[in-house]
Amino acid sequence: MTWKNTADQWGPVSKLLHWLIVVLVLVLAVVGLTMGELPKTPKYFWVYTMHKSTGITVLALVLVRIAWRLYAGAPKPVPGTPTWQSRIASVTHFLLYALLLAMPLSGWLYDSASGLRPFRWYGLVEMPKLSPPNEGLRGLSHDAHELLFWVLVALVVVHAAAAFYHHMFQNDDTLRRMLPGRRGARNPG
Template sequence: MTTKNTAQQWGSVSKSLHWLIALLILALGIVGLVMGEFPKTPKYFWIYTMHKSIGITVLVLVAARLGWRLYAGAPEPVPGTPGWQERVASLTHWLLYVMMFAIPLSGWLYDSASGLRPFKLFGLVEMPKLVAPSESAAQVSHLIHEWGFWALILLVLGHAGAAVFHHVHQRDATLTRMLPQGWLSTPQKESA
């Protein structure tokens, strides 16, 4: 398998970044939904720091993924894909990128505007504050962070649902070309 994308297939770099980012977002979502319930112990603050650190990591990985996509291109649509599906897929991909930037940035902005002491990325590097303490900025950024997560969930469900639809109903390679090689074979279309 090639590292760079081809006209028919996502390369190993794109696949690796895609699935790593997906797993990290899943972990962040699960932790984000339950961390408010934890008692305010030292472990609580460690969990918050890890949530913030992994969020910044996702931000960096998404920037790398976008840069790689601009450099390496993207596979052409699977032959036979209707034009409207291509347009919806393209719009969905770009909206996913917007949300994957907006959510960690709004979290960082929320942390900055809340007036909390700076957090250290994985306990090592102090992260700069993006803005001075501001209650209104904290409220707006928190709303973007929270509701952006739910919007991202809807986009991901649509994205994954479309890939499964292509695999099961349209019986094409849309799903298999993003999976690790050999995980799933492309179903063969039935001949008429």
């Protein structure tokens, strides 16, 4: 068994990173969308710190995923995929990586510019500030964080819809080769 990606299959490391990031981003989205509704109790500040810590974790995992993809390569497009679809998929993947980097960075910048006390990643490591307190930068980074979230949501919907389209209507292995526990191409008969 190879840990790297093959010409027709995502390897186990790529799959693990993909699905781990998906789950963490879903958790971050739910918490981020509901956090403002919580009363400002100690539980709120714990949830807020966990949100920030998980965001930094996603940032680190995306950097690992990019490094792994550069090292392990990517499967070739499924045979029969039109060139225009392959190009759109490449652009979409690039934009997803960019957004998955920009989202936590904008949140980290928002936290830094807010002038709040330094936060500790899961209570273990104090995270450096990206800027001194700055009300203008605070507002800008907060707005960017929200806007980037909605752009990410839209792009993820397009990405998932394309995968399901290939699975349901093209009947190809585009989705299957990223599913956990799947090895090799689907058996045609």
